[in-house]
Amino acid sequence: MGITIWSGLTEGAIFALVAAGFQLSLIPSGVFNFAQGAIVVGGTFLTYLWLESIGVPFVPALALNLLGGIALGALAEIISVRPLRWRATADDAGGPPVELVTTVGLSFALIGTFGLIWGYLPLRVPFFGPTGTVEFLGIRSNPVQILLVVGAIVVAVSLQLWFSRSRLGQACLAVAEDRDSAMVRGINVNRLSIGAFAAAGALGTVSAMAIGPVTFASPEVANLLAVSGFVALAVGGETSFLGSLFGGFLIGIVSALAVRYIGNAYGDISLFIVLLLTLMLRPQGIGGEAQTRTV
Amino acid sequence: MTSRRREFAMPTRPTGDGWAPRRRLAIGVAILAISATAIGCGGSDDSGTAAAGGQDEPFEFLCLSDTTGPAKIYGEQQELSCNAATDHVNANGGVNGHQIKLTHVSTNGDPATAVSALQKFISENGKPDLVWPGEGSSTVAAALPIIKREGILSFSGSDAGGLLVDDEYPLSFAAQATPATPTQAAAKWFSDNGVKFVGILEADIDYNQGETPFMEKALDELGIRHTVVGFDRETLDLTPQMDKLKSSGVDGIFFEGLGPPVGFSLDARAKLDWDVPWVGDLSASSLDLTTLVSSPSALKDTKLVVFRPNPASQAELPGVVAYKKAGEAHADIAKTDKVPISSPIAVWDALLLVAGAAKQANSTEAEAVAGALENLNDETATNPLLTLYGEYRYSPDHHVVVGATAEDYPVIDPGPVSGGHIQAPAD
Numbered sequence: 001m002g003i004t005i006w007s008g009l010t011e012g013a014i015f016a017l018v019a020a021g022f023q024l025s026l027i028p029s030g031v032f033n034f035a036q037g038a039i040v041v042g043g044t045f046l047t048y049l050w051l052e053s054i055g056v057p058f059v060p061a062l063a064l065n066l067l068g069g070i071a072l073g074a075l076a077e078i079i080s081v082r083p084l085r086w087r088a089t090a091d092d093a094g095g096p097p098v099e100l101v102t103t104v105g106l107s108f109a110l111i112g113t114f115g116l117i118w119g120y121l122p123l124r125v126p127f128f129g130p131t132g133t134v135e136f137l138g139i140r141s142n143p144v145q146i147l148l149v150v151g152a153i154v155v156a157v158s159l160q161l162w163f164s165r166s167r168l169g170q171a172c173l174a175v176a177e178d179r180d181s182a183m184v185r186g187i188n189v190n191r192l193s194i195g196a197f198a199a200a201g202a203l204g205t206v207s208a209m210a211i212g213p214v215t216f217a218s219p220e221v222a223n224l225l226a227v228s229g230f231v232a233l234a235v236g237g238e239t240s241f242l243g244s245l246f247g248g249f250l251i252g253i254v255s256a257l258a259v260r261y262i263g264n265a266y267g268d269i270s271l272f273i274v275l276l277l278t279l280m281l282r283p284q285g286i287g288g289e290a291q292t293r294t295v
Numbered sequence: 296m297t298s299r300r301r302e303f304a305m306p307t308r309p310t311g312d313g314w315a316p317r318r319r320l321a322i323g324v325a326i327l328a329i330s331a332t333a334i335g336c337g338g339s340d341d342s343g344t345a346a347a348g349g350q351d352e353p354f355e356f357l358c359l360s361d362t363t364g365p366a367k368i369y370g371e372q373q374e375l376s377c378n379a380a381t382d383h384v385n386a387n388g389g390v391n392g393h394q395i396k397l398t399h400v401s402t403n404g405d406p407a408t409a410v411s412a413l414q415k416f417i418s419e420n421g422k423p424d425l426v427w428p429g430e431g432s433s434t435v436a437a438a439l440p441i442i443k444r445e446g447i448l449s450f451s452g453s454d455a456g457g458l459l460v461d462d463e464y465p466l467s468f469a470a471q472a473t474p475a476t477p478t479q480a481a482a483k484w485f486s487d488n489g490v491k492f493v494g495i496l497e498a499d500i501d502y503n504q505g506e507t508p509f510m511e512k513a514l515d516e517l518g519i520r521h522t523v524v525g526f527d528r529e530t531l532d533l534t535p536q537m538d539k540l541k542s543s544g545v546d547g548i549f550f551e552g553l554g555p556p557v558g559f560s561l562d563a564r565a566k567l568d569w570d571v572p573w574v575g576d577l578s579a580s581s582l583d584l585t586t587l588v589s590s591p592s593a594l595k596d597t598k599l600v601v602f603r604p605n606p607a608s609q610a611e612l613p614g615v616v617a618y619k620k621a622g623e624a625h626a627d628i629a630k631t632d633k634v635p636i637s638s639p640i641a642v643w644d645a646l647l648l649v650a651g652a653a654k655q656a657n658s659t660e661a662e663a664v665a666g667a668l669e670n671l672n673d674e675t676a677t678n679p680l681l682t683l684y685g686e687y688r689y690s691p692d693h694h695v696v697v698g699a700t701a702e703d704y705p706v707i708d709p710g711p712v713s714g715g716h717i718q719a720p721a722d
Binding site: 003004006007008010011014115119120121122123124127131132133139140141142144213214215216218220224256257259260261263264265267268 | 364365366367368499524525526527529531532534535536538539554555558562565566567568582586587589590592
């Protein structure tokens with residue numbers, strides 16, 4: 001059972017990293033950036049480009065991925081979110097968030113672009129660390145899997161601390177709480193929004209250096225990452241990084257155990273049950289806080 | 296998490312693009328049915344160009360393949376192969392004296408686009424004499440009803456999920472056998488190597504799910520026990536499935552699937568510190584296996600069932616040599632040599648068979664050529680320039696290759712793919 005749980009943990013770590021990217025842009029901007037999955041995939045292709053095609057050493061490749069992620073994130077905000085800020089949105093009329101639709105469109109555009117550039121065959125993304133298998137906690141694992149699990153924990157804890165303790169982080173939470181009030185208090189919400197998208201993009205492309213060696217670089221991974229990251233977010237709570245970390249690990253482990261001990265078809269069913277139970281018993285997510293509403 | 300992912304098409308294998316699930320097949324057929332109804336089901340009685348006209352009329356060949364979408368790397372090869380085969384047949388007298396006029400249209404890997412392209416061609420140019428509707432089972436399945444309605448001869452790299460194993464489509468043929476023969480080759484390998492209990496790891500795609508009963512039958516005939524574990528083709532890890540097989544006590548793995556899950560399965564075997572032999576099916580051999588594992592050591596005790604021309608040892612096969620020579624005129628042939636040669640070369644075989652059958656029937660009429668294909672003479676059926684099989688035979692109710700033997704499917708050690716061939720593994 002140990003190796004099955006470890007397998008679930010490593011998949012869950014990937015979903016938690018994607019969920020953290022969602023949250024990073026969602027909290028300060030109020031926009032769910034569905035294109036985050038595509039940005040992570042863009043990071044896997046960039047990693048392939050630097051490390052495999054061109055042969056750039058790891059540190060410059062990391063810096064280039066960071067810059068690429070900032071650019072992709074900022075581009076996402078400028079193309080799919082900012083124009084909608086200048087006009088009355090369906091949100092204002094109580095309709096569905098229009099930005100979600102535009103980020104979905106951007107996601108498809110990015111996926112198609114990656115396909116045009118690199119094709120649709122899966123590309124093996126080299127891992128910058130050791131390969132092969134190692135013994136870890138009595139389980140044989142790939143070093144990249146260990147990095148993913150440790151990395152997901154470090155990212156979630158760091159972001160949780162930053163948002164709760166830094167001035168800028170608290171400003172982001174204030175915007176998430178009440179955008180108009182935050183503006184009245186002098187917070188530049190537009191700058192926060194583009195900064196948040198850029199930071200989420202950077203997180204996506206940097207984490208892709210560890211995700212790519214597991215998932216391969218392939219345009220069609222994007223939707224899987226986006227949907228799974230969303231489930232981790234919904235289970236964990238939209239403002240809690242630790243919650244979405246737990247959500248990612250939970251869905252990864254539950255799915256792996258269901259596949260191992262019940263049957264392949266039960267992996268997805270088990271996720272649906274976890275999501276349904278969470279929404280029924282704790283709609284704000286495991287790590288989320290209940291909203292008070294005055295009536 | 297069980298996950299969903301990628302649908303890049305595969306090269307020559309019995310039912311085509313592999314990443315096409317059953318529902319896609321059904322959608323393709325549904326789209327076709329709706330479109331057929333919409334354009335008013337009346338089929339044309341016109342013969343194809345060559346069949347209708349005199350000796351100067353060209354033999355119209357419509358080649359559909361994905362040169363713009365997910366299966367681009369295979370579709371480009373097929374386009375080049377259509378060109379190479381056309382050049383070769385034209386240089387040798389054409390199809391019963393008619394020079395082939397080739398038109399290629401991209402399907403973008405989409406059954407609806409393939410159907411639209413076929414209908415557009417017919418409305419603008421009349422019926423072609425021959426259609427290659429591609430290899431993807433969903434694309435072929437979507438095109439078959441139009442091909443039947445219009446009375447067009449067709450050859451494909453797929454039997455469209457078993458649609459050609461009866462007389463439903465009398466003018467449509469596949470340059471492939473059913474999965475029965477390659478699974479017999481795999482089962483024999485297990486038997487020869489003392490394996491007593493085989494774990495079948497099956498992807499949830501139409502070809503693999505259709506392949507499993509053949510494999511079970513082949514193992515039963517050799518007295519080998521077996522168990523089946525499925526996996527989602529879009530998975531990111533196969534450790535749970537492999538752990539399940541290990542705990543059930545199997546001493547050999549037969550893998551049915553393609554793409555990254557091939558590597559996931561081998562990596563999981565290494566993580567489980569499990570040294571049972573692993574044999575991959577035809578779909579597993581559609582990509583370079585060495586690029587799918589995280590470490591070369593994961594390939595230990597690994598075998599692949601492949602089509603006859605795939606191993607590097609078959610590079611001198613007369614048909615392969617002729618094919619490559621004809622392809623040199625289309626210089627791009629070298630740029631897509633990173634996948635096994637069986638994908639593009641099926642078109643080559645198909646066109647040689649059609650030319651031989653037309654000569655045998657002394658006609659380019661679809662019905663006459665189809666009749667000759669069902670009763671091929673030895674000259675055509677065993678033409679040394681044919682590549683995938685040593686002998687092609689069809690019958691009226693079996694439009695997939697029935698002359699295939701286990702020798703047509705070598706079981707080899709996987710090495711890197713270069714020049715379109717699977718090379719011997721590095722030491």
